[in-house]
Amino acid sequence: MNRLGAIAYNTFREAMRSKLLYSIVLFACVLILSGLVLGQFVLNEQLRLTRDLGLGGISFFGVALAVFAGVSMVYKEIERKTVYALIPKPLHRWQFVVGKYLGMVLTLAVQMGLMAVVLCIALWLQGGAPDAPLCRAILLLFGQVAVIAAVAILFSTFSTPFLSGLFTVGVFIIGRYSNELHAVILAKLKESPELAKVLLYGSHVLPDLHLFFVSGGTVAGKTVSVNAGDYVNWTYVASASAYGLAYAGCVLALAIWSFSRRDFV
Amino acid sequence: MNDTVITVENLRKTFAFGFFRRKVEAVRGISFEVRRGEIFGFLGPNGAGKTTTIKMLMGLIFPTSGKCELLGGRVTDLAAKRRLGFLPESPYFYDYLTGRELVDLAGRLFDLPAAVRRRRGDDLLERVGLSKAATIPLRKYSKGMLQRLGLAQALVNDPELVVLDEPMSGLDPIGRKEIRDLIVSLRAEGKTVFFSTHILSDAELICDRCAILVRGQLRDVGPLDQLLSPKLLHTEVVLECNGLKEAKRLAPDEDVDAVLRAALESGVKVVAVQPRYEHLEDLFYREVEAEKRAS
Ligand SMILES: Nc1ncnc2c1ncn2[C@@H]1O[C@H](COP(=O)(O)OP(=O)(O)OP(=O)(O)O)[C@@H](O)[C@H]1O
Numbered sequence: 092m093n094r095l096g097a098i099a100y101n102t103f104r105e106a107m108r109s110k111l112l113y114s115i116v117l118f119a120c121v122l123i124l125s126g127l128v129l130g131q132f133v134l135n136e137q138l139r140l141t142r143d144l145g146l147g148g149i150s151f152f153g154v155a156l157a158v159f160a161g162v163s164m165v166y167k168e169i170e171r172k173t174v175y176a177l178i179p180k181p182l183h184r185w186q187f188v189v190g191k192y193l194g195m196v197l198t199l200a201v202q203m204g205l206m207a208v209v210l211c212i213a214l215w216l217q218g219g220a221p222d223a224p225l226c227r228a229i230l231l232l233f234g235q236v237a238v239i240a241a242v243a244i245l246f247s248t249f250s251t252p253f254l255s256g257l258f259t260v261g262v263f264i265i266g267r268y269s270n271e272l273h274a275v276i277l278a279k280l281k282e283s284p285e286l287a288k289v290l291l292y293g294s295h296v297l298p299d300l301h302l303f304f305v306s307g308g309t310v311a312g313k314t315v316s317v318n319a320g321d322y323v324n325w326t327y328v329a330s331a332s333a334y335g336l337a338y339a340g341c342v343l344a345l346a347i348w349s350f351s352r353r354d355f356v
Numbered sequence: 357m358n359d360t361v362i363t364v365e366n367l368r369k370t371f372a373f374g375f376f377r378r379k380v381e382a383v384r385g386i387s388f389e390v391r392r393g394e395i396f397g398f399l400g401p402n403g404a405g406k407t408t409t410i411k412m413l414m415g416l417i418f419p420t421s422g423k424c425e426l427l428g429g430r431v432t433d434l435a436a437k438r439r440l441g442f443l444p445e446s447p448y449f450y451d452y453l454t455g456r457e458l459v460d461l462a463g464r465l466f467d468l469p470a471a472v473r474r475r476r477g478d479d480l481l482e483r484v485g486l487s488k489a490a491t492i493p494l495r496k497y498s499k500g501m502l503q504r505l506g507l508a509q510a511l512v513n514d515p516e517l518v519v520l521d522e523p524m525s526g527l528d529p530i531g532r533k534e535i536r537d538l539i540v541s542l543r544a545e546g547k548t549v550f551f552s553t554h555i556l557s558d559a560e561l562i563c564d565r566c567a568i569l570v571r572g573q574l575r576d577v578g579p580l581d582q583l584l585s586p587k588l589l590h591t592e593v594v595l596e597c598n599g600l601k602e603a604k605r606l607a608p609d610e611d612v613d614a615v616l617r618a619a620l621e622s623g624v625k626v627v628a629v630q631p632r633y634e635h636l637e638d639l640f641y642r643e644v645e646a647e648k649r650a651s
């Protein structure tokens with residue numbers, strides 16, 4: 092446990108000392124605050140705009156940071172040979188991968204937390220306040236980012252950052268439009284039922300990210316919005332988190348498998 | 357107590373690389389043992405397969421066939437790894453950490469309590485001569501400083517077995533001597549040291565036993581004085597006559613005294629007389645030459 096912690100802590104420390112990551116987070120905060128200015132132009136809807144802009148910003152930058160940091164997470168360690176000194180330490184290879192992931196999730200939590208605080212400040216300045224639906228929406232976004240981080244780490248165990256980035260963004264986009272994908276597959280069902288069935292099962296391999304970003308989307312046939320009273324409840328958040336946890340766990344298991352059989356040359 | 361700390365048996369590693377999976381046999385079936393308490397030199401020219409062998413021993417790459425054991429266990433056993441210290445070849449560490457932080461991180465991975473980490477960290481940095489650089493980030497370290505830091509992090513757990521891949525590379529003559537002295541002092545503490553090098557003079561001075569690896573094959577293992585016959589190769593005599601210097605190489609069976617006497621009697625000045633015994637270097641060249649002829 093201490094060893095996992097040591098790897099996670101070091102990963103976190105690396106991110107905290109990276110100027111590039113700071114700049115991205117800073118940029119995100121500026122963007123969220125820009126809602127204050129834009130809000131001047133829309134009467135009565137100022138708070139709504141800030142909330143939507145804020146959530147959009149946290150979602151986009153959360154995923155961007157996860158992809159950006161994740162795709163080089165393991166690759167860089169092998170390429171720069173920093174693993175050479177670590178692996179011979181009394182540490183299982185799986186502990187290295189899990190430690191890296193935990194450190195990364197911790198980093199993302201801090202970064203997204205910072206963006207959330209900035210969003211709250213923006214709301215307060217406009218005379219509003221964060222409410223429970225907003226908290227639930229942010230938590231869901233964090234779940235999505237934790238899944239993407241695991242996917243990025245998996246790719247980074249066997250491929251270059253550039254390719255891993257493409258793959259991860261691909262998984263993100265398809266996962267985000269999982270509902271639409273299902274609809275398309277179901278439409279095919281009539282023409283070639285066999286193929287559609289295979290595709291339908293196959294599509295479960297990709298994460299269902301629609302679960303995590305529901306404001307303005309549909310849940311169980313109803314349109315929900317974080318700005319209206321009909322937003323998803325805590326039970327929904329819990330079940331979506333459980334899905335995210337299980338999915339990330341499976342992806343990490345694959346990452347461990349891939350990392351454990353590698354030659355570090 | 358078991359007194360074999362490293363066992364290598366018929367170890368092989370074949371790399372396949374490039375688009376056509378071209379095969380390179382880096383290590384071709386080597387066997388040797390390292391005994392407790394000795395300084396064991398792993399010698400070989402560039403590309404001989406030293407690093408490849410060490411990586412297999414450290415669990416960084418998997419052997420194609422054969423087996424290797426560390427401290428009586430498999431190389432992936434945590435029990436064995438706990439008693440092991442390792443310095444990689446031209447080490448590279450997290451450059452955003454300071455020297456002290458890196459040694460501390462290593463200590464954490466050995467589960468050492470904070471107080472022990474701090475004390476050992478300071479001691480080790482002092483021992484490798486980095487006390488002044490302890491709070492500087494590693495990206496500002498020179499190659500030699502990284503090498504020293506690598507040694508410090510390898511010793512943080514007070515290991516029984518220390519494996520060093522080219523510990524003297526990147527160091528100036530003074531630094532090399534310091535590292536040699538450090539290795540000898542490790543032996544005095546009862547540790548076993550296994551190190552690779554292609555700098556023969558370094559090995560010659562401190563190794564109890566060594567193995568010579570040429571193109572992935574072991575040419576010889578044993579105490580240096582047995583691998584090296586203290587054979588006289590030739591004696592070089594430099595004479596000076598009317599301001600002109602002349603060097604003569606006398607074969608081992610020639611009578612040096614007679615040559616000198618003749619020179620002195622005819623009024624020629626003797627500038628230098630130098631017997632040249634076989635060095636490890638000569639053995640090395642011989643092996644490499646033999647290998648070339650064989651292929
Ligand atoms: N990843 C790899 N893919 C292909 N060939 C490799 C790989 N790693 C090493 N080799 C080859 O294996 C051989 C042995 O390399 P190794 O690094 O073990 O040599 P070495 O004895 O450590 O040399 P040096 O003194 O230069 O460090 C070399 O011919 C090298 O080209």
Ligand SMILES: [Mg+2]
Nearest residue numbers: 406407408445
């Ligand atoms: Mg080498």
